[in-house]
Amino acid sequence: MNTVPKGDRRLALSNLGFAYAAFLIGTLCGLLQVFIRNDALTLPSWLDYYQVLTAHGLLLAIVFTTFFIFAFFQSGMSRTLGAFGPRVLLWNWIGFWVTSIGTLLVVVMVISGQASVLYTFYAPLQAHGLFYVGLALFVIGTWIQGFALVGHYIVWRKQNKGELSPLFAFMTVATVILWVIACLGVVATVLFQFIPWAFGWTEGINVELSRSLFWYFGHPLVYFWLLPAYMAWYVVVPKIIGGRVFSDSLARLSFVLFILFSIPVGFHHQLTEPGIASFWKFLQTVLTFMVIIPSLMTAFSMFATFELRGRELGGKGLFGWVTKLPWRDVRFTSIFIAMAFFIPGGAGGIINASFQMNEVIHNTLWVVGHFHITVGTPVAMTFFGLTFWLIPHLTGRRFTKTLQKLAFLQIGTWSVGMLLMSTAQHLLGLLGAPRRTAYTGYAHEDAQAWFEGVLSNHVTMAVGGSILFLSAVLLIFIVVQLWWLAPKADESTFMQFPIAESDASSTPKFLENWKIWIGIAFILIALAYTIPLSDIIQHAPPGSGRFQTW
C-alpha cells in the first residue's frame, strides 16, 4: 500500500542508511574527544586524538549531512515531480556508489593513520594520495546524483511548458547549483594541486592558493547544509502545522539570493593570514554580510506562517497564537527548537565574518561552539525532525506513540547537551582557548582559568558532549525501530511526505530563469576572486614540500 515507487524508495533509504552509519561513528568520535581532552581517557597506542578528530569532522559535517541531504532530495523530488524514470534512477545509483566508494577510501586512509590532516586538510600537511582521490570521488559522486536530479527536473519542465516548478523542486535545483559551483574550488585544488603533489609528480605546493581555493568551497558548503534545512522550514513545516507557504515568490527569491551571496565570500575565513590584500578581505566581508537579507527574509516567513496558522486556530492577542501551535507534535517541535538555535548561531556568524572582530575569536574554541549551534543544531536537528517521518514514509511503518515520546527525549537531550557544550566553547574561546588541541594543559595561569568558571569550563563542555552522545544513541535506536521493527502502517496511519501548498500564481517567471542567476553568480565570483587569486599565483613563493607531522 506504500505509495512511494519501489526504486525511488530503495535509493533514498540507501542514502539514509549511509548517513546514519556515519552519524553513529562520528558522534562516538566526539565522545572520545571530550574525554581525552579532560584526561579522563587515554587512547590505545594505535589510535591518535587527531585521527579521531579527523573522523569526527568528516563523518558528521560531510558524510552524514551529504547523504542525508540526497535522501531528502530524492524522496522529495519523487513526491513532487513524480516517480523517477529508469535513466534518472540509474544515474542516481551510479552517483551514490561513486560517493560511497570515495567516502570509504577516505575513511580507510584516516583509520590506517595516513590522513590525520583534519577536515580542512591544509597543505603542506600531506596525507596519503588515496585520501585526496577519495575526496575527489566523493565530490564527483555528489555531482552525478545532483545532475540526475536536475535531469528529472528538466523532464518535468519539458512536460509542463511555461509553468513554474513546484517549490520543493525549485529549491532542490538551487541547492544543487550552489553545490556544483562551490565544489569547483575544492576540485581544482585537489585535482591540480594535492593529488600530483601527494603522489610526488610535482615538487612544491602553493599553500596560499590551496587555502584560498579550499575556502572558496568551504563557506558555500555551509549553505549546502543550511538550504535543505531551509527547504524543510519553507515547505514541510507549514504542512505539518496545517498552514501553507507564506509567500511563494519570497521563498524563491531568498534561495536565489543565497546562491548569489554565499559563494564569493571565502576570504573571511582567511582574515588573519598574509598573501591577500586587506581590500579584498574587506570586499568579501561586505559580500558575506549580504546574506543577512535572505536570512532575515527566511526568519520573517517562518514566523508569519506560524502566526497565521496560530490565529486560524483561534489564537488571540499579541502572542496568543504561540500556544495554538502543535507543540505535542515532535515533527514540528524539533524543527522549531532547531530554528531557535539559529538565532544566536547567525549572530555569532556575523561576529566571525567581521573584518576586525574575527581576530578575537579566529581558530579559538568559539568557532567550534559556533558550528555546533549552526550545523550541529539547526541543520542536524531539522534533519532529525525529518527523519521521524521520512523513514516511516519510505518503509511504510508507523511512528508509534512510544517512539514519539522517545523522540521528544532525544531532541530534549540534544538541545540541553548542545546548550551546555556550545556555551562553554564560546566562552572558552573568548578567554583564548584554542581549538583542535588534544590537551589543554598549558602551564600558565591564563590556561588554568579555562577550568575555573561555571560555564566557561572544559568540564562543562565534556558534560554537554556526553549528553549529546547519549542523545545520538537514542536517535539511532529510533531509526532502527522505524526502519525494521515498528508495526506496519495501514491507509489511515501511512506517513505521507508533507508538502505545503504554495501559491505561485503571482510569482514572477524570471525567478526560475537559471541563466540569469548563474550568470550573476559568476560575475560576482569573478569580481571577488580574479585579482587576488591571480596575485597569489603570480606572486607565489617557492612551493612547500611534503610534511607528515603526526
Add this chain to the structure above:
Amino acid sequence: MHLHKYEKIWLAFGVFALIIFLSVVGVSAFHQGNTPSGGHMTIDPEKVRETAPFNEPGLHKKEDGTYEVSMIAMAFGYDPAKLQVPAGEEITFTLTSEDVTHSFSIVGTNVNMMAVPGQINHRTHTFDEPGSYLVVCNEYCGSGHHFMSTEIEVIQQ
C-alpha cells in the same frame, strides 16, 4: 512581485542594520586603521633561516625607535623560544613558518595570526601591562600541536 506591508518594514529594518554593521566595520578599518594581520612579502620556505630578518630570530630595535620581533613557527615550537619585550612600546611581530601552517596567538590580546609557509605575516601590538603572556598555536600542525606554546615576558623599562 507582491510584498506584504510588514515584510517591507522588516526588510527595511534588515537593510538598515546591514548598513550600520558595514559602516562600523568600514570606519574602523579605513578611518581608524584597524585591519587584521597580513602582509605581502613571500619567502622560500626551505631557506627561512638564511633570509633576513629570520636569520636572527628575536627582538630588534628599528631605526624609527619601534621594535620588531622576527619569529619562526615550526613543529612544535617557536624560535626564539624565550622572549622578553618592553611594555608600552610598539612592537611589530614578523612571522613565518618553516614547515606546515601554524598560528601565533597571544592569549588576552588581539594578536592572532596565521603562519603560512612561504608567506610573511605582520601584526603590530603595544603591551600596556607588564607580565607573562601565553602564546599558543591554534592551527592544527601535527601530533605535538597541543605542546606548541611559549610565553612572552613583558617588562617595565
